[in-house]
Structures are given as C-alpha cells and as structure tokens.
Amino acid sequence: xxxxxxxxxxxxxxxxxxxxxxYIINQFAGKSDSGWGERHYFFSKYWKDAGYKVYIISGSYNxxxxxxxxxxxxxxxxxxxxxEFCWVKTPVYNPKSVMRFWSFLVFSWKxxxxxxxxxxxxxxxxxxxxxxxxxxxxxxxxxxNKASKLIFEIRDIWPLTLNLLGNVSxxxxxxxxxxxxxxxxxxxxxxxxxxxxxxxxxxxEVAGAGHKFKYIPNGLDESVLQREKVAPxxxxxxxxxxxxxxxxxxIGLANALEYFVDAAGFLKDDPRFYFIIVGEGYLKAELxxxxxxxxxxxFFPKIRxxxxxxxxxxxxxxxxxxxxxxxxxxxxxxxxxxDYMLAAKPVLDSNNLIKDPVELSGCGLVVKPDSAQAIVExxxxxxxxxxxxRKAMGEKGRVFVKENHNIRHLANLYSELFEQx
Numbered sequence: 001x002x003x004x005x006x007x008x009x010x011x012x013x014x015x016x017x018x019x020x021x022x023y024i025i026n027q028f029a030g031k032s033d034s035g036w037g038e039r040h041y042f043f044s045k046y047w048k049d050a051g052y053k054v055y056i057i058s059g060s061y062n063x064x065x066x067x068x069x070x071x072x073x074x075x076x077x078x079x080x081x082x083x084e085f086c087w088v089k090t091p092v093y094n095p096k097s098v099m100r101f102w103s104f105l106v107f108s109w110k111x112x113x114x115x116x117x118x119x120x121x122x123x124x125x126x127x128x129x130x131x132x133x134x135x136x137x138x139x140x141x142x143x144x145n146k147a148s149k150l151i152f153e154i155r156d157i158w159p160l161t162l163n164l165l166g167n168v169s170x171x172x173x174x175x176x177x178x179x180x181x182x183x184x185x186x187x188x189x190x191x192x193x194x195x196x197x198x199x200x201x202x203x204x205e206v207a208g209a210g211h212k213f214k215y216i217p218n219g220l221d222e223s224v225l226q227r228e229k230v231a232p233x234x235x236x237x238x239x240x241x242x243x244x245x246x247x248x249x250x251i252g253l254a255n256a257l258e259y260f261v262d263a264a265g266f267l268k269d270d271p272r273f274y275f276i277i278v279g280e281g282y283l284k285a286e287l288x289x290x291x292x293x294x295x296x297x298x299f300f301p302k303i304r305x306x307x308x309x310x311x312x313x314x315x316x317x318x319x320x321x322x323x324x325x326x327x328x329x330x331x332x333x334x335x336x337x338x339d340y341m342l343a344a345k346p347v348l349d350s351n352n353l354i355k356d357p358v359e360l361s362g363c364g365l366v367v368k369p370d371s372a373q374a375i376v377e378x379x380x381x382x383x384x385x386x387x388x389x390r391k392a393m394g395e396k397g398r399v400f401v402k403e404n405h406n407i408r409h410l411a412n413l414y415s416e417l418f419e420q421x
Contacts, residue, residue: 019050019051019052019053020051020052020053020123020124020418021052021053021054021055021119021120021121021122021123021124022047022052022053022054022055022122022123022124022125022126022418023055023057023114023119023122023124023125023126023138023141024040024044024054024055024056024057024083024126024128025057025111025125025126025127025128025134025137025138026040026056026057026058026126026127026128026153027058027059027062027088027090027103027104027107027131027134028058028059028062028064029041029056029057029058029085029128030058030062030065031056031078031080031085032080032305033066033067034062034065034066034067034069035064035065035066035067035302035304035305036062036064036065036066037058037062038305039218040056040083040126040128041056041080041082041083042082042219042221042407042411043407043410043411043414044056044082044083044411045081045082045221045411046407046408046411046412046415047082047083047411047414047415048082048083050415052415052418053084053120054082054083054084055083055084055085055086055119055122056083056084056085056086057085057086057088057111057114058085058086058087058088059087059088059090059103059107060076060087060088060089060090061090061091061092061093061103063093063094063095063100064250064280064302066302066304069085069087071087071088071089072089073089074088074089074110075087075088075089075110075114075115076088076089077118086114086119088107088110088111088114089110090103090106090107090110091103091106095282096282104131104133105133107131107133107134108131108133108134108136108137109137111134111137111138111141112137112140112141114141116141116145121145121146121147122141122142122145122147123147123148123149123418124147124148124149124151124418125138125141125142125147125149125150125151126138126151126153126193127150127151127152127153127185127189128153128155129152129153129154129155129156129158129185130155130156130158132158132178132181132182132185133181135152135181135184135185135188135189136181136184136185138150138152139184139185139188149190149191149417149418149420150188150189150190150191151189151190151191151192151193151417152185152186152188152189152191152192152193153192153193153194153195154192154193154194154195154196154199155194155195156196157196157199157202157327157330158178158182159174159175159178159179159182160202160327161254161327162174162175162178163175164325164326164327165253165254165323165325165327166253182206183206183207186203186206186207186209186212187207187209189209189212190212191212191214191417191420192209192212192213192214193214193215193216193414193417194213194214194215194216195215195216195217195218196215196330196332197215197217197330197355198329198330198355199213199215199330200213201330202330214413214417216410216413216414217405217410218335218338218405219338219401219405219406219407219409219410220335220338220339220342220401220405220406220407221406221407221408222342222402226306227306227309227310228304228306228307228310229307229310230303230307230310230311230314234300234303234311235314237298238274238276238298238314239274242271242272242273242274243272243273243274243316243317243379243382243383244273244274244275244276244314244315244316244317245273245274245275245276245315245316245317245318245319245348245379246275246276246277246278246311246312246314246315246317246318246319247260247276247277247278247279247318247319247320247336248278248279248303248308248311248312248318248336248339249278249279249335249336250279250280250281251277251279251280251281251282251283251284251287252281252282252283253283253323254322254323255281255320255321255322256321256322256323256350256369256370257277257283257287257321258283258287258290259321259350259369259370259371259372259375260275260277260319260321260350260372260375261275261277261287261290261291261297262372262375263275263372263373263375263376263379264291264294264296264297265290265291265294265372266372266373266376267296267376267379268294268295268296270296272383273296273379273383274296274297274298275296275297275298276297276298276300276314276315277297277298277299277300278299278300278301278302278303278311279300279301279302280301280302284299287299308339309339309342309343312339312340312343312345313343313345315345316345316382316383316390317345317346317347317348317379317382317390318336318340318345318346318347318348318364319347319348319350319375320336320337320340320347320348320349320350320351320356320358321349321350321351321369321375322350322351322352322354322356322369323369323370324351324352324368324369324370328351328352328354329354332351332354332356337356337357337358337401338357338401338405340363340397341357341361341363341394341397341398341400341401342397342398342401342402343394343398344391344394344395344397344398345394345397346363346364346365346382346390346393346394346397347363347364347365347394347397348364348365348367348375348378348379348382349364349365349366349367350366350367350368350369350370350371350374350375350378351366351369352368352369357397357400357401357404357405358397360400361396361397361399361400361401362393362396363393363394363395363396363397363398363400364393364397365378365381365382
C-alpha cells in the first residue's frame with residue numbers, strides 16, 4: 001500500500017522538493033563580474049535548475065580579479081542568479097611574495113569553521129585545486145557532516161608543476177609538503193575530476209587512484225556571454241594594414257610567451273606582421289622590457305570576459321604556447337583555446353603534440369615548443385594562406401568547441417557524479 005510505504009518515500013519526496021546541498025571549495029572561484037575563475041559559477045546555473053542548492057566558498061582576495069567582493073567579515077554571503085557565494089576573509093598579498101602562500105593556509109583553516117548551521121549540511125563537497133590544502137578541510141567537513149561524497153578537482157597538477165616548470169626539486173620541503181596533501185586527497189576522495197584528459201596515470205603513480213578519474217574539461221556557454229565591445233582607444237592602436245598575431249590570457253611561466261616575444265623580435269624589420277598581447281601576469285614587465293625597442297608589438301591590460309570575443313576578432317591569427325616539458329603529457333585546460341575557437345580564428349599552437357583542442361579539431365598548426373624560429377615559420381605559413389583557407393580552419397574550431405565543450409553538457413556530467421552511489 002502507498003500509505004504503508006510513505007515513511008520510506010519521504011526522503012525521496014524531500015529530495016525532489018529540497019534538492020541536495022553542494023559545497024564548492026575553490027579559493028579562486030569567481031562570478032560573472034570577477035573576471036576570473038567562473039567555471040563553477042557557470043556550472044551552478046545548471047545545477048540550480050536541476051534542484052541543487054550550491055554554495056561556492058571562495059577567498060575574499062584574488063590578485064587577478066577585476067572586481068573584489070565586499071567582504072568585511074570572516075564569512076560573507078552573496079547570492080547570485082546561480083550559486084550563493086561565501087567569501088572567506090583572506091589576507092591581501094603580493095603574488096610574488098610568501099604572503100600568497102600564507103593566504104592559502106588561512107583560507108584552508110577558515111574553511112574548517114564554515115557556518116554550516118546557516119548554509120545547511122553539505123551532501124556533496126567539491127574541492128578544486130590549486131591551492132591544494134583545502135582537500136584536508138573538505139575531508140574533515142565530509143566526516144563531520146556525514147556528506148555522501150567528496151570530489152577532488154585537479155585543474156593543474158601540484159607539486160609536479162612546481163618541479164617541472166619552477167625547477168624546484170621534488171625533495172624540497174615545499175614539494176614534500178604539497179605532495180602530502182596531493183596524496184592524501186587522491187586517497188580520500190571518492191572521485192577525482194580533472195580538466196586534464198590524460199591525468200589518470202599520474203593519479204595511479206602517486207596513490208593508486210587512477211580508477212577514480214573523471215574527465216570534465218573547461219568549457220563555455222554562449223547563452224551567458226554578453227558580447228561587449230573593446231574600448232575605441234584600444235582598437236585604434238591595432239594596425240589595420242598588417243597581419244596581426246594575438247594572445248589573450250595570463251602572462252605566466254606556463255604560457256611560453258618568451259618565445260612569442262622573441263619571434264616578434266625576429267620579425268621586427270618585416271612590415272607585414274604585428275603582435276598583440278592582452279592580459280596580466282608576473283612576467284609582463286619583463287617581456288615589455290625585453291621588447292621595448294621592437295616597434296611591432298603592443299601589450300594591453302586585461303580586459304573583461306565579455307570583451308574577449310571582440311578583441312580576438314581583431315586578430316588574423318591567435319597564439320597559444322606550452323613549454324617542452326613532461327608536465328603537459330597529462331593534457332592542458334586553458335580557456336583561451338575556447339575563446340579563440342568560438343571566434344573561429346585559426347590558431348598557431350606551440351607545443352609537443354599533447355592532444356590539445358587545436359590538434360584534435362584541426363583548427364590550426366602545431367609547431368615545436370620552446371622555439372621562436374618555429375613560431376616565425378608558422379606565422380609565415382599562415383600569412384601565405386588565403387583568407388578563405390584560414391577561415392575554414394577557424395570554423396573547424398568553432399564546431400569542435402560547441403560540440404565538445406558546452407557548459408550545459410559538462411555540468412550534467414558533474415550532476416551524474418553527485419548522484420552516483
């Protein structure tokens with residue numbers, strides 16, 4: 001009888017009405033106007049539609065945010081049209097100083113004392129690294145609140161990134177410290193999500209956890225992109241009578257932009273070409289100084305996410321680079337691929353054939369990494385193509401990204417993990 005079964009059905013009925021509560025712990029998560037880290041915010045739009053109550057727990061200070069949150073208290077709540085943000089008060093830091101590392105530890109400690117009574121106990125906890133330290137906090141929260149699942153999301157592999165790009169020994173105390181949290185997280189997580197398609201082998205090598213791997217890459221959602229034009233005073237500086245090669249994104253060690261700038265130097269006396277770099281990062285001042293006498297390269301400040309498409313439309317060719325290191329054999333996860341591909345622009349890809357979206361889609365040319373000369377040869381090859389050939393190549397990228405990196409699809413993949421026993 002239905003009446004007799006009612007007590008057993010009540011939890012199911014309540015779930016259908018109330019939904020599950022999901023905590024996303026990511027110190028650098030942002031919302032639509034933050035200018036950085038919107039991955040979980042965009043996902044949460046679809047999770048909300050599916051009935052989940054989502055809290056994104058992020059830090060109050062992020063040196064790459066366009067707009068910082070109002071966060072006067074230890075824990076500051078801000079509702080949005082998707083998730084509710086809990087901004088945890090963290091120290092202001094210089095990105096090159098030890099205070100940045102200190103902010104990681106402060107955030108991890110404060111997450112242990114989240115006001116769960118106000119938020120509701122979590123059913124699912126997702127800890128997104130880097131920083132990696134909150135995986136310990138997430139595990140304690142899971143045990144304390146009897147959450148059903150702990151998901152560890154790996155955006156970049158640490159301390160491997162530190163070892164291979166930063167040339168820090170794997171026996172350095174910092175590597176060992178980070179490595180403890182890495183191994184702990186792989187062992188204690190129920191699922192390990194990664195944006196890197198070939199990361200399972202690494203999880204196996206570190207903790208025998210390759211079987212926990214689930215690939216959920218970055219993506220984009222055209223429905224939430226409100227295209228915004230770049231300011232006229234920026235556009236007027238871009239020459240209209242040259243072949244423009246552009247880059248948008250972070251100016252850091254992993255982006256191999258030193259070779260891109262060197263390529264500009266090799267071509268500084270060739271009137272056909274012009275180089276544009278848009279973004280911020282700790283290597284920007286060094287690259288500006290290096291190229292100050294070239295005369296064929298411009299650096300622009302970081303622009304808003306909604307402006308990226310308009311900026312990319314000014315380029316004839318887009319650049320993305322990776323260093324020649326074993327780190328990238330696990331794959332890559334840069335959003336700049338999708339910005340370029342959505343704009344249907346051809347891409348010059350400097351890496352050692354790591355099965356990235358350019359290679360998989362055929363929307364560009366791949367040249368060997370760590371070589372300014374290879375970049376120059378690639379640029380010249382593109383310039384010799386007809387506009388129709390470059391357009392056809394760029395269109396392959398647009399089709400690929402719409403089919404394989406749609407935010408709704410990726411959010412649904414995550415939702416399936418929330419429900420799996």
